[in-house]
Amino acid sequence: MATAISTKNLTKVFRTATKEPGLKGSIRSTFRPSVREIHAVKGIDLEVERGEVVAFIGPNGAGKSTTIKMLTGILYPTSGEANVLGFVPWRDRESLSYKIGSVFGQKSQLWYHLPPSDTFNLLAKIYEMDRGEYEKRKDFLVQAFEIGPFFNQPVRKLSLGQRMRCEIAASLLHGPEVIFLDEPTIGLDVVARQNVRQTLKRWNDEEKATVFLTSHDVGDIEYLADRVIMINHGQVVMDDKVKNLKYHYLNKKIVDLRVSGEVKLPALEGVKIVKQAKSGLKLEVDTEVIDINAAVSHILKECEVQDISISDRPLEDIIAAIYQREEVAP
């Protein structure tokens, strides 16, 4: 499989002027400004194959968006190399722009007072598409993203979910080989979010494009991505397949119990009480320490159980734990 995106020691340092407080400080800063360096991205090495759907995640300020902006050619790196589809993004910006698409969740490319159809016409001209090619492509996207009913309504009259679907469809109009999605479901309600995810999935199943996705929404990652790259403090802290992530980190099971009578569970190695209520108990069982059968037998012996459910640890918790560098290493 060919490589779509690669970076080597990619680094970005922002230099921002800082002002000292007070009048004295202001005067001093005017003549001798002090500059603070922010190391947003610290030597990232990445390799993404063509056709892969990669979730690039991390807490706020981890360096996700800065990395995407370097990969799309918006920002110059401080040092290091990057290659997207054979181009150096910041040097070959225009050539690369014909081959990539991008959606920045908080930055609209649709014309607010005009219908999406007008933005599509403009984008077709911007990407120098032939009329026939454009019509075919537009029809496909209007159908795939189900935007037909409001395609000719001014954007200002659309809901956020409808707008985001138009936004994503617009960024795919020129048939990009790599698409960068920066928080595509931000601000959407549950239904709209699910709708956008399903549409993206349907589109990608059809076109098999490379997708580089950042999102704080674990649902987006679970539903869309094959692989997760986690970044924190500007460095890659984890890079694995989504299924491996679940497999490796799901050594902990959550046991929910509804009990009658008083609960007196003696301490047992590998079993931790997460939450205790009058008639309920939530336990975390570390299956590397104690077998789940043994743990459940022990619980059933000690408590009068009315109901029991065993589930995996939510992916959201796993990710949060990794962010906090909790001891969840496989």
Added chain:
Amino acid sequence: MTEVGRHRQGASWSKKIAKYVEMLRITVLTDLAYAYDMLSRQLFLAVVMFVFVKLWSATYRWEGAVSIGGYTMRQMLWYLALTESISMSTPRTAADIDDDVRSGSLAYSLTKPYKYPWFLYAKHMGKALVGFSGSLIIAGAVVWIAVGPPPVTALSCALGLLTALLACTLDFWAQVAIGLSAFWIEDGSPYRLLYSRVKMLLGGMLLPLELFPDVLRRVVAFLPVGQIYHGPVKTFVSLSLHEFVGTVAKQVLWTIVFIALAGAVYKAGVRRVNVHGG
């Protein structure tokens, strides 16, 4: 893999230009979406023109002259109708660029295959076209009722349109150079204000340059601000081929100067693009 993602770098020039023409068209459409709002905003211009009509009628009567500074009253009032219409419809491109630099919109535009300054140029011309048409309807109606139709010929209209186009282009590039200073300075509004006031006071918006003191007139007649209002409007209402050629030459010269300046500022500035966070 989709077939349409082919590299289109080899596309013809007509396709390269078509994107900017489409931008102009879409700007016109956007501005026309609120045509009534725009016209109602410009009703104020009717009041301004009414005051000018009264003021200049009294002045011509007082002076007992057929012409002042070489302008008859009809020429003078149509001169002012045109300069006021240009002034009211000049897009605030420098402020837009300032916003784009600070909000990061300029950075995001870098992911699209177009040249940001030329894209803005198309937008500027689209806005100017709609705005000027709207303003001229209002200002022209008042002056027409007061002094009759504009003193123009087919030739003065054609040449006036050419100089107006060049004036708009010159003003655009001057604004780009000022707007892009946002890469370096915290607040560009003083520079924008200075430029617009100098243009209004010295550029012949309120008075034709012929009524300025001689030394000032000679200086302003050479400066870029003298080519934005006075040059094209004089061509419309009182055509002199000799002056027309001079105006076009100066407009082209200053446009080249500002394109070079804006180009250098843009090239240096785009490396300073900083967009933090998501």
